Amino acid sequence: MIDGIHKLEACATVLTFACLLATAAEPKPAAELVTLPGRTMGTVYSVKFLQPSAPIPVEQARREVSALLDRLEQTMSTYREDSEICRFGAYRGGDWFAVSADTARVVAESLRVSELTGGAFDVTVDPLVRLWGFGPRRETGEPPPEPAIADARRRVGWGKLQARLDPPALRKSSPEISVDLSAIAKGYAADAIAAHLEKLGATNYLVAISGDLRTRGHGQQGRPWRVGVDKPLDDGRAIQRIVELKNAAISTSGDYRNFFTDAGRRYSHVIDPRTGRPVTHNLASVTIVQETSARADALATGLVVLGPEAGYAFAVKRSWACLFILRTNTGFVEKLTPAFEKLR
Numbered sequence: 001m002i003d004g005i006h007k008l009e010a011c012a013t014v015l016t017f018a019c020l021l022a023t024a025a026e027p028k029p030a031a032e033l034v035t036l037p038g039r040t041m042g043t044v045y046s047v048k049f050l051q052p053s054a055p056i057p058v059e060q061a062r063r064e065v066s067a068l069l070d071r072l073e074q075t076m077s078t079y080r081e082d083s084e085i086c087r088f089g090a091y092r093g094g095d096w097f098a099v100s101a102d103t104a105r106v107v108a109e110s111l112r113v114s115e116l117t118g119g120a121f122d123v124t125v126d127p128l129v130r131l132w133g134f135g136p137r138r139e140t141g142e143p144p145p146e147p148a149i150a151d152a153r154r155r156v157g158w159g160k161l162q163a164r165l166d167p168p169a170l171r172k173s174s175p176e177i178s179v180d181l182s183a184i185a186k187g188y189a190a191d192a193i194a195a196h197l198e199k200l201g202a203t204n205y206l207v208a209i210s211g212d213l214r215t216r217g218h219g220q221q222g223r224p225w226r227v228g229v230d231k232p233l234d235d236g237r238a239i240q241r242i243v244e245l246k247n248a249a250i251s252t253s254g255d256y257r258n259f260f261t262d263a264g265r266r267y268s269h270v271i272d273p274r275t276g277r278p279v280t281h282n283l284a285s286v287t288i289v290q291e292t293s294a295r296a297d298a299l300a301t302g303l304v305v306l307g308p309e310a311g312y313a314f315a316v317k318r319s320w321a322c323l324f325i326l327r328t329n330t331g332f333v334e335k336l337t338p339a340f341e342k343l344r
Helices: 058-076 084-090 101-116 126-131 146-154 185-200 293-306 310-317
Strands: 020-024 033-040 043-050 161-165 168-172 205-209 212-216 225-230 239-245 249-254 259-262 265-268 283-290 321-328 331-336
Touching (some): 058 101, 101 161, 101 293, 185 205, 185 212, 212 225, 212 293, 239 321, 239 331, 310 321
Antiparallel strands (some): 161 168, 249 283
16 A cells, blocks of 8 residues: 655655646636645646735745745655654654654554554554555566565564654554654645645645645635546556545546556556555546545545545545546446546
């Protein structure tokens, strides 16, 4: 189980992005639309908001958004050996390990999704990600031997991890447990930016960090934000479909653009923590709409791991709005949940 955040510079996971391209759907401008682009967590971000009646100083917003993202990257990156997450991974004690409030909150949410999905999403998957060559060293090329897979699986298990919010801390029951936030950190960051924009007075905005988006209100002329869902191509980029969003978050996870082949077989970066191996089904991507980006980010990955049948049934049972895109010999096939059908 993994999906994308930090292509920083030091400690481990991968990013997969079914990049959701977002624009405001309006024929002509009314309120001023401010756009703040940048790079974070190894990918690009775009923050759009309509100026409220008491205008937000644009340069102040730019600085504060950038500082917020830098702080989260420093805290949660598995590519930085000095990050809280990497230091917790290196910690071999059994006592509570003090972390920032952000780290405690995102790990707590990760554990909730891990439990909800029966471990299809597992925030402790880091040893398997590294073993299969999708960590910071990018040593892909051939499958690892069976004993190595068994050893890595022994060091994975969300039930061996605890998060405490007050005071914020993490604790593990096994010293070799480490945390991989790559499939939730971008979503969490989008939520954090959204909260900050609201503190500044924005009520109509769209925050996009790679394939994780958070929206509130509308674009110019009062029309919803339009979000383009990528076609899951290994190379190149094209839009599969466009949906309109208001007061919701959307995220896409998939098995494309980050894989290797060996002996004619494709090995995706999406690792199933329950088997210790990359997923082998024909589900290319899942797009899901939720209230928060963090929850959408994590669930999208969990549903990809569950697969086209079990994942779809899981989503339908919970009335989630999801778009499943399957890879077939004749092209891509869409499978929409009833709730997603209503978005069209």
